[in-house]
Amino acid sequence: MFEKSRSLLSRAQRVIPGGVNSPVRAFKSVGGTPPFITHAKGPHMWDVDGNQYIDFVLTWGPAIIGHADASVVEKCQAAMARGSSFGAPTEIEIELAEMVVERVPGVDVLRLVSSGTEACMSAVRLARGATDREKIIKFKGCYHGHADCFLIAAGSGALTLGHPNSPGVTKGTAKDTLLASFNDLESVEALFKANEGEVAAIIVEPICGNTGCIPPADGFLEGLKKLCKQYGGLLIFDEVMTGFRVGKGGAAQLYDVTPDIFCFGKVIGGGFPLAAYGGREDLMRQIAPDGPIYQAGTLSGNPVAVTAGIETLNRMDENAYAQLDASGAYLEKGMAEIINRRGLPLSQTRVGSMFGLFFTDEKILRHEDVSACDLGKFNTFFHGMLKEGVYYAPSQYEAGFLSLQHTNEILDQVIEKADGVLGNIFG
Ligand code: KE4
Numbered sequence: 001m002f003e004k005s006r007s008l009l010s011r012a013q014r015v016i017p018g019g020v021n022s023p024v025r026a027f028k029s030v031g032g033t034p035p036f037i038t039h040a041k042g043p044h045m046w047d048v049d050g051n052q053y054i055d056f057v058l059t060w061g062p063a064i065i066g067h068a069d070a071s072v073v074e075k076c077q078a079a080m081a082r083g084s085s086f087g088a089p090t091e092i093e094i095e096l097a098e099m100v101v102e103r104v105p106g107v108d109v110l111r112l113v114s115s116g117t118e119a120c121m122s123a124v125r126l127a128r129g130a131t132d133r134e135k136i137i138k139f140k141g142c143y144h145g146h147a148d149c150f151l152i153a154a155g156s157g158a159l160t161l162g163h164p165n166s167p168g169v170t171k172g173t174a175k176d177t178l179l180a181s182f183n184d185l186e187s188v189e190a191l192f193k194a195n196e197g198e199v200a201a202i203i204v205e206p207i208c209g210n211t212g213c214i215p216p217a218d219g220f221l222e223g224l225k226k227l228c229k230q231y232g233g234l235l236i237f238d239e240v241m242t243g244f245r246v247g248k249g250g251a252a253q254l255y256d257v258t259p260d261i262f263c264f265g266k267v268i269g270g271g272f273p274l275a276a277y278g279g280r281e282d283l284m285r286q287i288a289p290d291g292p293i294y295q296a297g298t299l300s301g302n303p304v305a306v307t308a309g310i311e312t313l314n315r316m317d318e319n320a321y322a323q324l325d326a327s328g329a330y331l332e333k334g335m336a337e338i339i340n341r342r343g344l345p346l347s348q349t350r351v352g353s354m355f356g357l358f359f360t361d362e363k364i365l366r367h368e369d370v371s372a373c374d375l376g377k378f379n380t381f382f383h384g385m386l387k388e389g390v391y392y393a394p395s396q397y398e399a400g401f402l403s404l405q406h407t408n409e410i411l412d413q414v415i416e417k418a419d420g421v422l423g424n425i426f427g
Helices: 003-015 070-081 091-103 116-131 185-194 220-231 250-254 303-315 318-342 375-387 408-426
Strands: 037-041 044-047 052-055 109-113 135-139 177-180 199-204 234-239 261-264 275-279 347-351 354-358
Touching (some): 070 303, 091 109, 091 303, 116 199, 116 275, 185 199, 199 220, 250 261, 318 347, 318 354, 318 408
Parallel strands (some): 135 177, 135 199, 234 261
Antiparallel strands (some): 109 275, 347 354
16 A cells, blocks of 8 residues: 555655654654655645545645645746746735735734744744843743744743753753643743743744644633733744634634734645744834844745735635634534444544544643543554545644535545544444
């Protein structure tokens, strides 16, 4: 089933670390051989061995209207023919920025960059520059890209300093990143109190998507905003995954909590390297060349990526979000029927078309709870479904996504296959 992928992996490993250009693709968490993909269309992907998959990863979120959308392909081909990048301003960059400002209450000004890491890294630099403070608070299990200041593990005690969770990240960097627990306002306030006057910002995924899909508890996001106001820090919503995914205005609009700074990625680029950060005008005017806080990028706002982003956002109107939510509910209902009928120790989470399937029947409120999951059974489920032609994210610590092309007929196929695979696992 994966012979050609196995051979390509061996060849790739000789010249690329792990044979992949991003670690999660190597399947280290679930084991086995990652299929090498040849092409994708709509809700499907195909690999070099000719296997077809219903894709729940959607390149980790961006392919919200489905892979290789004809209109996006046509418009991007035309954009490419006019030159892929000029390193100079273009009108369509203004158009995309105006679309984001119009869609997302709280974004007055934004800067386009090329990756979510770059967006989050720049947002933190902005917060530090604007407040003249150095520390940030992040949450265990939240991922904001691979900038040094984010690769920090929690200290042993609740208030001990973080330490690097990757070689190459310095202790000097680690001391400025504090770790709190998601959905636990007390853990956040304790850090503010222990670092009075030193915290520049909280950065949070408003819906966790990098430790499975974990929604915010009622009042949590509002509580973060109040703590920032009380202690003088800025609130950064990392909406790289949730922005334009869970609604037109992202999680901020969904939960009616406006941060000071937003980070966007994934859907905004429709599958091209395009991300952004933005927010209050008084803050964003401090970014060069308006202000002294430096940030730059050779390919930032390149016309091909921007064209894909504009086409993708243009398709994401209220009806599209209503359709995605209905699809998410349909899948959730189908899986719940299996879980209930078979009495399985599984739990589901969902926000619109972003979902989680946890191999535990414990309530999942934060990253620490995910360790209660039976990762062995998750891995067996993952491979069972892969063999059945359904491509879940290769880790219990990832979220799943639907596109406008995941019809109920497609989802019925998944539900039927899942019933069989789960029956084999749990008897
Ligand atoms: P990139 O630098 O990978 O474009 O974005 C980093 C990032 C920032 N913030 C959030 C909330 C994110 O989810 C991400 C990237 N997400 C992972 C998937 N969990 C990307 C997949 C990968 O690392 O290959």
